[in-house]
Amino acid sequence: MSSTSSATPAAHTEGSGFDPYEIQTKWQRRWTEADPFRAGGEDDTRPRKYVLGMFPYPSGDMHMGHAENYAYVDSVARFWRHRGYNVLNPIGWDSFGLPAENAAIQRGADPREWTYSNIAQQRASLQRFGTSYDWSRVLHTSDPDYYHWNQWLFQKLYERGLAYRKESPVNWCPHDQTVLANEQVVDGRCERCGHEVVKKKLTQWYFKITEYADRLLDDLNQLEGFWPSKVIRMQRNWIGRSVGADIDFEIEGRAEKVTVFSTRPDTLHGATFFVVAPESDLAAELAAGSTAEVRMRFQDYLEQVGKASEIERQSTDRPKTGVFLDRFAINPINGERLPIWAADYVLADYGHGAVMAVPAHDQRDLDFARAFDLPVKVVVDTTAPVTGAITVIEVDDDGVPIDPAGESLDSLDPAVTGTALTGEGRLINSGSLNGLSKRNAIARVIEQLEASGSGRASKSYRLRDWLISRQRFWGTPIPMIHTEDGRIVPVPEDQLPLTLPDAHGLDLAPKGTSPLGGATEWIETVDPETGAPARRDADTMDTFVDSSWYFLRFLAPGDATQAFSSREADKWAPVDSYIGGVEHAILHLLYARFITKVLFDMGLIGFTEPFTTLINQGMVLLDGSKMSKSKGNLVEFASSMVDPGADAVRVAIAFAGPVEDDINWEDVSTTGAQKFLARAWRVAKDVTSDRDVVWAEGDASLRRVTHRLLADAPGLVEQTKFNVVVARLMELVNATRKTIDTGAGPADPAVREAAEATAMILDLFAPHTAEEMWEILGYEPFVGLVTWRQADPTLLVEESVTAVVQIDGKVRGTLTVPARISADELEQRARDDEKVRRSLGDRTIVRAVVRAPKVVSFTTA
Numbered sequence: 001m002s003s004t005s006s007a008t009p010a011a012h013t014e015g016s017g018f019d020p021y022e023i024q025t026k027w028q029r030r031w032t033e034a035d036p037f038r039a040g041g042e043d044d045t046r047p048r049k050y051v052l053g054m055f056p057y058p059s060g061d062m063h064m065g066h067a068e069n070y071a072y073v074d075s076v077a078r079f080w081r082h083r084g085y086n087v088l089n090p091i092g093w094d095s096f097g098l099p100a101e102n103a104a105i106q107r108g109a110d111p112r113e114w115t116y117s118n119i120a121q122q123r124a125s126l127q128r129f130g131t132s133y134d135w136s137r138v139l140h141t142s143d144p145d146y147y148h149w150n151q152w153l154f155q156k157l158y159e160r161g162l163a164y165r166k167e168s169p170v171n172w173c174p175h176d177q178t179v180l181a182n183e184q185v186v187d188g189r190c191e192r193c194g195h196e197v198v199k200k201k202l203t204q205w206y207f208k209i210t211e212y213a214d215r216l217l218d219d220l221n222q223l224e225g226f227w228p229s230k231v232i233r234m235q236r237n238w239i240g241r242s243v244g245a246d247i248d249f250e251i252e253g254r255a256e257k258v259t260v261f262s263t264r265p266d267t268l269h270g271a272t273f274f275v276v277a278p279e280s281d282l283a284a285e286l287a288a289g290s291t292a293e294v295r296m297r298f299q300d301y302l303e304q305v306g307k308a309s310e311i312e313r314q315s316t317d318r319p320k321t322g323v324f325l326d327r328f329a330i331n332p333i334n335g336e337r338l339p340i341w342a343a344d345y346v347l348a349d350y351g352h353g354a355v356m357a358v359p360a361h362d363q364r365d366l367d368f369a370r371a372f373d374l375p376v377k378v379v380v381d382t383t384a385p386v387t388g389a390i391t392v393i394e395v396d397d398d399g400v401p402i403d404p405a406g407e408s409l410d411s412l413d414p415a416v417t418g419t420a421l422t423g424e425g426r427l428i429n430s431g432s433l434n435g436l437s438k439r440n441a442i443a444r445v446i447e448q449l450e451a452s453g454s455g456r457a458s459k460s461y462r463l464r465d466w467l468i469s470r471q472r473f474w475g476t477p478i479p480m481i482h483t484e485d486g487r488i489v490p491v492p493e494d495q496l497p498l499t500l501p502d503a504h505g506l507d508l509a510p511k512g513t514s515p516l517g518g519a520t521e522w523i524e525t526v527d528p529e530t531g532a533p534a535r536r537d538a539d540t541m542d543t544f545v546d547s548s549w550y551f552l553r554f555l556a557p558g559d560a561t562q563a564f565s566s567r568e569a570d571k572w573a574p575v576d577s578y579i580g581g582v583e584h585a586i587l588h589l590l591y592a593r594f595i596t597k598v599l600f601d602m603g604l605i606g607f608t609e610p611f612t613t614l615i616n617q618g619m620v621l622l623d624g625s626k627m628s629k630s631k632g633n634l635v636e637f638a639s640s641m642v643d644p645g646a647d648a649v650r651v652a653i654a655f656a657g658p659v660e661d662d663i664n665w666e667d668v669s670t671t672g673a674q675k676f677l678a679r680a681w682r683v684a685k686d687v688t689s690d691r692d693v694v695w696a697e698g699d700a701s702l703r704r705v706t707h708r709l710l711a712d713a714p715g716l717v718e719q720t721k722f723n724v725v726v727a728r729l730m731e732l733v734n735a736t737r738k739t740i741d742t743g744a745g746p747a748d749p750a751v752r753e754a755a756e757a758t759a760m761i762l763d764l765f766a767p768h769t770a771e772e773m774w775e776i777l778g779y780e781p782f783v784g785l786v787t788w789r790q791a792d793p794t795l796l797v798e799e800s801v802t803a804v805v806q807i808d809g810k811v812r813g814t815l816t817v818p819a820r821i822s823a824d825e826l827e828q829r830a831r832d833d834e835k836v837r838r839s840l841g842d843r844t845i846v847r848a849v850v851r852a853p854k855v856v857s858f859t860t861a
Contacts, residue, residue: 017685018678020645024768028127036782037081037132039088046086050572051077052551052611054580054588055092058118059099062125063634064649064665065620065627071650072617072659072722073579074131075764079717080576081132082760082788088572089132090554092139093119096147096543098178098192101474101508110503111474115142121638128641130650130767132784139557141546142474146553148497149563150545151479155490157598158480162208163468165488169279169348170467171309172200177511178471179204185309199279199306204469205478205539209594213461216593217241219608227614228660231585238586240462245446247356247455249274250330251340253289258282258329260354261460264361265449266441269430270379271356272369274329274338275322277348278305283325286340290326297323298342305344313344320345320368331356332454333445334431343368349464363420376415382425383409386437466591468542473500473508473515475540483527483534491536492528498536514538547588548595551575551610569605578611581619589614615720618662627665635665647766648674654722654765677769680733680762684755684773686740688747691778698750699743704795705735706754711791713761726765732758752777759783805830806857812839823850830856 031037040046053073056066077089095115104111119140126133139146157163171180175195179202184191209216217239220232244263251258258276262268276283278301287298301323305313312318322343329338338356345364346355359369360378369376414420427433432448433441449455469478477498479491491498501522508515517523517538527534555568574596589611596610619626627634640649651673656663695703709728716725736754740746756777763770763784774783798819803826805813813835817826827850830836836858843860850856 018681020647020674020677020769021642023772024128024130024641024646027768027771028130030771030781031130031132032127034781035135036785037077037087037089038134038136040086044086046084048572049080049085049087049577050551050575051080051087051089051577052554052575052579053091054578054584055094055547055550056122057094057097057099058115058122060118061121062637063620063627064622064637064640064653065634067129067637067640067649068617068620068653068663069580070126070129070131071653071765072615072720074129074650074767075654075717075722076577076579076615076720077132078764078767078784079714081785082763083714084787088137088554089134090137090139090557091126091131091133091135092137092550092554092557093122093141094543094547094550095119095140095142096475096540096546098176098472098474101472102176104474104503105508111508112142112503115474116140125637125641128638128646130646132767137554137557139550139553141543141550144497144499145558145560147476147546149549149553150476150541151491151496151498152493152563153545153549153595154479154541155493156602157207158490160598160602162211162598163205164208165203165205167201167203169199169201169306170204171197172202173197179467179469185311188307188309188312196307197309202469204467205480205537205541207466207468207594209466209591210461210463212594212597213239213241213463214459215597215608216463216590219593219597222609223614226612228582228616231582231589231614231616234585235590238463238590242460244442244458244460245449245455246352246458247449248332248453249338249354249356250332251286252328252330252337254286258354259352260356261352261458262356263460264358264438264442265445265455266427266430266433266436266438267358267361267379268331268333268356268445269427269433270358270360270377271331271336271338272359272375272377273357274340275343275346275355275357275365275368276325276340277346277350277353278302278323278342278344280348280353282353283342286325286327287342294323294326298325301342308344310347313347316364318345320364320371322368322372324372329356332449332452339374341368341372350460350462359420360414361420361422363422366414366418366420370415370418376413377429378409378414378421379427379429380421380425380438381409381428382412382421382423384426386424386426466542466544466594468545469539470542471514471538472540473503473506475543476545477516478537478539478541480537481525481527481534482537483530484532487527488537489528495528514540516540544587544591548591549599551578551592552599552605564604566604573605574607574609575611577613577615579615579617582616585616615659617659618657620663620665622665640670644670644674645768647677647769651677651726651765655726657723659720659722676730676733677766679737680729680758680766681769681773681776683733683736683740683751684759684776686746687752687755687777689749689752691752693749693752695749695753698748698753699739700750700795702735702739702743702748702750702754703792704798705732706750706757707791707795709761710757710789711796714788717764722765725761729758729762729765757789760786760788801853803830803853804855805833805836806855807836807839808858808860812836817853819853821853823852826850826852827856830858 053069077087080087100111100115103114154163171185173180173190173195175193185197188197190197220235242263245265246259246261248257248259287295322341325340325342327340329340331338357365359366359376361380424438427436427441433444446457479498481489481491501519506515506519523536525534525536552564555572556565592610597608599605600608622633648670652668652670656668709732713725732754736751739751759770759773760783767784770783800816801819803815803817804811813833815829827848845858846861847859
């Protein structure tokens with residue numbers, strides 16, 4: 001294993017004359033001059049493939065974690081070119097974001113300087129890596145000609161009612177002075193700086209992604225078999241659709257009813273208290289209408305709750321806390337008074353921020369009830385059968401079963417056991433619902449609620465609207481204007497892009513408000529309708545907006561008249577193969593899917609899913625954890641391009657294991673990869689036959705190895721079994737070397753055929769070496785554009801195979817036999833084999849099972 005950081009070019013390998021650094025430099029120069037990987041234009045009649053890797057963030061130079069992703073992307077792109085496709089494989093940079101701003105604050109510089117310097121460094125590294133990008137389509141999301149169209153997209157969503165502004169509690173990092181998504185809060189702390197996160201109310205912009213919740217969920221069915229099942233499962237769970245009922249509760253002393261959502265409206269008779277989210281406006285209102293003591297306890301509790309993240313609050317093993325508000329709700333089904341509590345296990349933005357608590361049949365409600373000594377009422381007999389004929393359950397005047405069938409409920413009483421009864425059963429203690437199964441009771445109670453005007457069937461989701469406001473400088477300015485009379489109006493479209501001001505002279509340090517608010521000349525503008533003084537919105541957009549549609553901008557990145565060309569989208573999109581880390585399984589992919597559906601509804605594209613096939617690669621680990629600049633555990637990209645060289649790194653990554661598995665860099669052998677490449681190169685050097693030889697006259701055994709690889713490689717690549725393809729290439733190189741050294745010799749036509757096939761397939765993983773081999777073999781550049789040859793079916797039929805002989809389940813011998821041998825002949829050969837006879841000794845064969853031509857299994861007495 002070699003992960004040296006030396007900047008000295010690799011020496012000739014094993015004295016062979018193979019100089020990977022010289023070869024690498026030579027072919028990179030030729031690729032730059034010829035630009036052979038630019039996607040074909042209008043006159044290109046080949047079928048199209050759009051291959052895209054998740055674009056990088058320019059946080060300095062890359063490391064081996066990045067190298068893995070871009071090696072796989074390039075292998076896929078090169079494969080489809082070899083299969084005769086016109087391939088679009090672009091690259092760009094996700095160049096807005098907090099790290100650039102923090103670096104600018106530390107250096108007292110403009111974020112642009114840090115960002116574009118890093119982009120230049122990363123671009124050079126990718127070129128040294130031998131990537132086959134269409135470099136004519138490069139984009140940077142921090143360029144005005146890109147974020148112009150972020151602003152256009154925002155305004156289109158605003159016109160459709162999908163962009164709106166509201167006040168709500170958010171996760172706030174006091175150190176970075178910015179809003180954090182739930183996923184950016186780890187154990188109650190900011191994942192970037194480690195500071196304790198608090199709750200803060202801010203008025204901010206949202207995209208109404210919940211409007212598309214059903215489509216986002218249901219359309220995942222289209223992706224089954226094309227996306228990793230893990231990612232589909234994560235997205236389904238994130239959207240989290242629940243089916244149930246909205247139920248309207250009266251609140252004593254309040255004119256307006258409060259609606260709660262429940263997936264179990266059948267248990268409404270079992271509600272014994274009512275819970276509201278402490279940070280909700282409803283909780284504040286109810287506390288304000290209560291006693292001074294309640295108001296004081298509520299404020300103390302609210303402060304305590306603000307220190308916990310939503311994830312912590314949802315933890316099932318967290319002790320339950322709450323405050324009784326001395327207010328009461330009225331159960332609409334039976335008129336019972338339910339005490340109202342504020343408790344942190346209910347979230348303000350789930351459902352309606354309030355729940356009816358049924359402790360007998362919900363574990364969190366039960367834990368709370370036991371903590372505060374609240375009543376527990378069983379309304380579902382989980383011991384009663386729910387299939388077959390409906391059992392007649394005798395009940396007394398209060399609805400309590402008389403001598404119920406099966407096990408008594410007494411031993412299962414949740415108030416005693418501490419375990420809620422969540423299974424199936426039949427309703428009890430529920431009036432007219434008694435005796436019904438859960439499913440039938442849900443339908444019946446919804447009918448009753450609808451008839452009384454106190455409820456209706458409904459759905460709820462875990463998914464929340466997308467908060468896009470950020471209190472930072474280095475992002476897309478939100479293209480809205482705040483007028484003196486309180487209106488909010490869009491920046492006129494002909495004034496887009498609304499560009500960022502010069503950062504020099506601005507205080508970018510976190511202060512709790514956007515730095516743009518301090519750019520007086522920039523922030524002050526006029527009302528486009530009246531000409532009166534007005535102010536621009538000081539926030540910038542979440543960078544997930546930038547990456548939600550960038551795959552479309554690649555289709556015409558220099559177009560100043562539109563975000564993308566619908567005509568080009570019809571040709572190229574959606575993306576055929578999208579490649580990147582599983583860490584983006586939820587937010588980035590979900591937001592891209594949402595924006596795609598909005599653009600479809602606008603009539604701008606003809607598809608509803610952005611990425612047809614998704615490939616997730618594993619992580620590259622060093623010292624037991626993911627490579628990271630912040631942890632300092634990384635192998636530098638640039639130095640590795642010198643020694644052991646780009647091709648050795650790429651082959652070692654591909655050979656390390658399945659794409660989806662994590663790679664431990666300590667186990668990766670770049671030295672072994674370099675030796676293999678030297679052997680492949682030497683095979684090409686040793687070929688002495690001419691290009692016009694007749695391959696069919698060559699060594700049959702070597703030809704079979706070559707053609708089996710030609711037959712199998714396409715399927716293996718499409719299954720992303722790159723490690724298997726590399727192993728098979730090694731097998732072919734070894735077989736060719738054996739034929740040269742001890743077989744038919746270097747002039748045999750089969751040797752040339754094998755060397756050419758090696759060069760063509762090796763291009764996927766070691767393009768510099770492959771191009772050098774192709775030139776040595778007498779061909780013009782570029783092997784990366786050559787269509788792979790078809791396997792000869794007659795060479796795929798094995799002439800002989802190895803048959804295994806088992807005696808009493810243990811392998812006792814092997815036989816080399818004709819591939820078409822009969823079962824009777826195979827059995828006889830096995831019986832006659834000397835090694836088998838010795839293993840049998842004096843035992844008698846009582847049974848023989850033959851699976852010609854592979855297996856003979858004897859059972860003895």
